[in-house]
Amino acid sequence: MIELLQNLIDGLGRGSIYALLALGVAVIFGVMHLLNFAHGELITVSGYAAYAASNQGWSWYLITPLIIICAIGASLLIERIAFSRVRGASDFTLLLTSFGVHFVVSAIFLLYVSASVKTFSRPGWVTDTFSVGSLNIEVFDTIVIIVTVITLLATTWLLQRTMFGLALRAAAADFDTARLMGVKSDSVIRGAFALSGLLAGIAGVFWLMRSGSTTPSAGIDPMLSGVLAALIGGLGSLRGAVLGGFVLGLAEVLLRSRLPDGIAPLTDGVVFVLIALLFIFRPQGLITVAHAERV
């Protein structure tokens, strides 16, 4: 029982970061029908920014906003340079465009920084824990969960109560009709990329605090978690993306602690197999979004 509770808390902490990443992926998918394989690059970019700032002796109080600003900036820049040119293209083109962006960004760091791992100092409290009864709770996980809940509430407010949110949800439901109703496609799409960058930035702060390092290919893991979580929840559904993030986080933690020792190193592989099975039996994900095709 205690172990399960422990897993649950660890899983929520991990799942929170995934949920933020997945929500960013889902927002973009909503307005552009683009599954963004380059989402993790926002963390690569801000990771190098954090590395540079850390070398200059910046404290994490300054690095945190820097990471978020970098993620938003990178998100908008990538949209401007690449994605704005393939709006409305076929799914095949969109998928490969984001795949291409992923490679160009990581190759740029490979070219101008180096292939080796760059480390920076982590805040001291990242590894601190406190005890509640026999539970060992990480300070880090607690903060992650709190910040994520606040972020999700704020995002909900943004989407439900503001004109931008209304336009974004309308565009996600039916882009063409939304445009005909006067929603400005440019500003909605840019707004979506800014929001996606902001969410990735917040997730990135935690991701980088925990890893304390970055490499040119550091974007693959967060990208994969975000994309998979968004897919688990059901692409196009924002609520589903958040749910998918938590499900993925819990599944990873539970599997890691429960799998027999022989298979434990293969946890990630098992997770992928489970996800593939989920798509096979529920290709639309956990939450179904109606996509009626008119004939």
Next chain:
Amino acid sequence: MFPKFDRDIAFPLIGSLILFGLLAGAGVLYQALFTGGAAERLITVMLIDAIIVLGIQVYVGNTGVLSFGHIGFGAIAGYTFAVLAISPEEKAKRIPDAPFGLADVDMSSTVAIIVAVMVACAAAVILGIGLARSGAQSGAVSATVITLALLFVTHEVSRNWPELTGGERVGLFFPIGGALDTRAPIYLALLGSLIVARLYAQSRSGRLAVAAREDNLAARAMGVNPLVQQMIALVISVAIVAVGASLSVYEDGSLLPENFFFNFTLLTLVMLIVGGRNSVTGAVLGVAVMTAGRELARRLGQDGFEIFGIGLDGKPLDWIFRENLQTVFLGLSMLGFMIWRPKGLLDDWELDEWLRARIRRNQPEPKPEPLLEVVADTASVLHAENIEVAFGGFKALSDAGLHANGGEVVGIIGPNGAGKTTLVNVITGLVQPSAGSFSIDGEDVTNAQTHELARRGIVRTFQNLRLFSALTVRENVEVSSLIAHSHRTGRTIPDTDALIGEAGLWAHRDRRASELDYGNSRRLELARAAALAPSFLLLDEPTSGMSDNESLEMIEQVRHMAATVGAGVIVIDHDLGFITGISDRIYAFDQGTVIATGTPDEVQANARVQAAYLGSAADA
């Protein structure tokens, strides 16, 4: 009638030989210019890449499903090959604890390649079932993610199962001297891959897969089961990739998990899309272009750029020409082509088709003889009753029914939203009714799938035109004809060319469907449906968007086509003049239910019809 030797076999064979000659010749020429081990290795790697890219093309090109997983299959084949082919003495040094007694296996490389191909194909069948269950179709995102999952699973397993794979740092090695010492197997495999890829594209399965790639729904409505064709394409494709991957491992002399992961996936996909993913010629061109480009980028990155006084000593342009330039080059190529030329340099241009067209240019094809009318199959009966369909709380159909006999023309009329198209969707298996049943010739087919119903002779056209737009007029009609030849054997199957002539499209036979004007597109859709030798032709608003004159012509066209193939007709429209002009019997629909039925005169005289329909005829 299929396959036609000259078109489907002879020219693809000649084309494959020429492509092989061009690629291998370019390699030999390059080696003659730049002698040395590096040049030799570059060309060998190019030839192996070509095999793998051709394999990916068979699946991605013909089905339109983007796969990130083929390099994962490559890893499966590569490791199988390596574990089997490396001598027990070598294995004792690296993987002495290999499971399943593999440490003691001693196989010749040829046998090992065959086993590797079989193992990879078995994995492909399993993944293929998953893809089919996920409803894979052209551009499907979930299908792509399943393939991506495979790539990551193979990578995770190869990294974390050191007893079998030697793990991330050590890997597997062939003893020096065991590496490939002649290029003959590579040449052989390359030529074989080219021929298989081209022949598959021309085969029945390949053509049906391409039809489904162009329009999944329309293909199913013509009796194609896309999932079966995708599975065939996947297995053939993986077999080719497996051969290429085994040769690559053999040639490399070593195998690490990183070899078959993201970077190789990027490289092969870029090669495929640069040339044009829908074409075998394009795949070969892409391999050549990207190999050259990457080598140039590598050299520039290494040596700097010293020509025409620019970048002298590599200094002014040093910020571009540095190591790892080739990775940037690959990523930028991918992006650039996706943004400016997503279909690649060649799109679906094939060398052998071009050759055939050129050789045939001066031999005019005689216009086919008109078709003789077929006696209608009056015995066939389509019967639907008590059909109910609800979308959420809205009842699109309630207690709707329809009865049609072979050879007659039944009209369905009603205002917009009356449930006409929904009824056709039920009868063609696109919408499952929540209640009621329908049968063909007395046999219940309420739950049959779209392609099964098409094979039973219920074939439809679509309100908003669904042609296989990248295919020519002739190829469009041939898709149905292929199905007819295997599933409509009891019927007289019309000759495709003659049918194209009957539809008045003979002059346009080699044009793409996307180039046709609206009227001709409608005629093509009708001809494509008729080629299936259907018992019933279901036409969903065949005159929508047509002028009165064109509508009159369409009446003649529909009658003529139906008589030619001996089919009964069920036609939907909201144009009263058109329906009364064409039908033997009419069903009038309003608000999801039948309000009147009878001869055109009876229905026109019916008071409810006048109230429901003529009273609100503004939309007609």
